[in-house]
Amino acid sequence: MTNRICVLPGTVSGRVKVPASKSLTHRAIIAAALAEGDSAIYGITWSKDIEATAFCMERMGAAIVRDGDDLFIHGIGGRSLSGRVERLFCGESATTLRFLIPIAGVLGLRAVFSGMGRLPERPMQPYFTMMDDKGIPYERESEENLPISLKGRWPGGHYKVPADISSQFLSGLLMALPMAEEDSVIEVTSQLTSDAYVRLTLEMLERFGIRIEQESWKRYHIPGRQKYKAGKYTVEGDYSQAAFFMAAGAAAGDGDGVFLEGLNPDSHQGDRVILDLLKEMQVPLEWTGDGALCIYPADEIINTEVDCSNCPDLAPVLSLIGAFGEGDMLLQGVGRLKYKESDRPKALMQGLGAMGVAIEETYDGLRIRGEAGGLYEGGTADSAGDHRIAMTLAILALRTFRGIEIEGADAVRKSWPDFWNALEAIGGQYDE
Numbered sequence: 001m002t003n004r005i006c007v008l009p010g011t012v013s014g015r016v017k018v019p020a021s022k023s024l025t026h027r028a029i030i031a032a033a034l035a036e037g038d039s040a041i042y043g044i045t046w047s048k049d050i051e052a053t054a055f056c057m058e059r060m061g062a063a064i065v066r067d068g069d070d071l072f073i074h075g076i077g078g079r080s081l082s083g084r085v086e087r088l089f090c091g092e093s094a095t096t097l098r099f100l101i102p103i104a105g106v107l108g109l110r111a112v113f114s115g116m117g118r119l120p121e122r123p124m125q126p127y128f129t130m131m132d133d134k135g136i137p138y139e140r141e142s143e144e145n146l147p148i149s150l151k152g153r154w155p156g157g158h159y160k161v162p163a164d165i166s167s168q169f170l171s172g173l174l175m176a177l178p179m180a181e182e183d184s185v186i187e188v189t190s191q192l193t194s195d196a197y198v199r200l201t202l203e204m205l206e207r208f209g210i211r212i213e214q215e216s217w218k219r220y221h222i223p224g225r226q227k228y229k230a231g232k233y234t235v236e237g238d239y240s241q242a243a244f245f246m247a248a249g250a251a252a253g254d255g256d257g258v259f260l261e262g263l264n265p266d267s268h269q270g271d272r273v274i275l276d277l278l279k280e281m282q283v284p285l286e287w288t289g290d291g292a293l294c295i296y297p298a299d300e301i302i303n304t305e306v307d308c309s310n311c312p313d314l315a316p317v318l319s320l321i322g323a324f325g326e327g328d329m330l331l332q333g334v335g336r337l338k339y340k341e342s343d344r345p346k347a348l349m350q351g352l353g354a355m356g357v358a359i360e361e362t363y364d365g366l367r368i369r370g371e372a373g374g375l376y377e378g379g380t381a382d383s384a385g386d387h388r389i390a391m392t393l394a395i396l397a398l399r400t401f402r403g404i405e406i407e408g409a410d411a412v413r414k415s416w417p418d419f420w421n422a423l424e425a426i427g428g429q430y431d432e
Contacts, residue, residue: 005420007397007430011254011367014426015292016245016263018237019045019416020267023200023214026053026095028233030175033062035075037230041391042070044235048414052091056100056171060109078179078227082108082153092117092341098168101127102176105136105154112149117385119148122339126169153186156182162190165336171201176310178210184231186220196270203268207231237262239327240313241416244316246274246393248426249295251324252398257294258426262408270311280304281325303370307368309333316392319348322368324359324399329368341414342384351381352392355404376400383408387415393406394423
């Protein structure tokens with residue numbers, strides 16, 4: 001796949017198999033790799049981020065065999081890794097890095113974490129503060145956050161963690177501290193953002209035999225010396241990825257509908273809120289008898305105001321939908337998106353703005369003034385190396401006069417390597 005693709009204008013309809021939830025896949029692989037015995041994870045979507053997590057868990061001692069869309073994992077059983085030194089390359093996956101630092105620390109692994117792209121720049125201060133407060137030695141090789149070398153074992157006890165930049169720091173502690181020798185308490189010292197992701201963590205831990213006593217969203221009691229138990233798990237479809245094709249059906253559908261297969265109607269994924277938002281914006285959708293979700297083109301999309309604090313990955317999709325809606329789409333709570341694979345607010349303003357979309361930054365937000373029923377000129381835009389920006393531009397291109405040539409199109413490999421084939425399956429056309 002070339003790194004530059006021109007997506008042509010046109011209408012779409014047909015069926016798409018939604019990729020497996022990346023968030024759930026990370027958690028399932030880690031839990032299975034820490035468990036005693038053999039586990040099976042079914043229905044994964046292999047992407048760069050998932051490859052990074054699987055690689056790191058193999059380096060930590062788990063045996064992982066891939067068979068098509070399934071993984072079979074023989075776990076390490078929570079045994080101590082004291083004395084071992086491993087280099088754990090996390091690619092561009094902040095989830096991998098933030099989950100595994102406390103896990104490696106509790107297991108006593110002298111791990112050297114590294115990464116690429118923007119990962120060395122993404123916030124890590126909560127862990128540095130924890131290690132400083134507890135006197136746990138570590139070493140940073142430069143002014144950037146990576147590489148970082150863990151030099152000491154993380155004990156149980158009382159941990160304070162802010163969760164306003166990312167809930168991943170809290171999730172990492174929740175996965176690690178059950179294996180500590182001592183009991184632990186986690187105290188959240190800020191507003192908790194993306195709380196749905198914490199619920200996913202707690203549910204996955206329970207599935208693999210770990211017990212957490214939650215006093216409130218700000219306080220968690222964790223018995224020590226617990227062991228993960230092996231199990232079998234099938235990963236449901238990813239709402240944050242499916243949302244791009246929901247946008248395609250709503251704004252560029254030909255009337256027959258875009259059918260999305262693999263989504264769980266009762267999912268606890270935070271990004272499932274896209275269904276409620278689409279209904280509010282007057283986009284027709286329905287669940288079919290075979291379990292697919294069908295999105296039909298909207299006669300008129302009614303823009304609205306959305307707080308993205310608990311669904312940050314939907315901000316690019318909502319910006320895209322807003323471009324075709326009536327009135328203003330106001331997105332709040334997007335300030336921390338500056339620390340994603342790109343500075344997302346900036347990348348959205350540059351990418352969509354270059355195509356003629358009226359988009360501006362507000363305090364902690366974005367305002368998009370829609371052109372209901374309109375077409376944009378098209379041209380050339382840069383994904384900024386961000387998978388979600390590349391997908392946003394691809395769907396926008398369907399409603400342009402001359403298409404959009406996307407630079408950095410292969411960024412989709414981070415989360416959905418088959419994205420371009422999926423777009424083609426519903427009638428999207430592109431030139432490489």
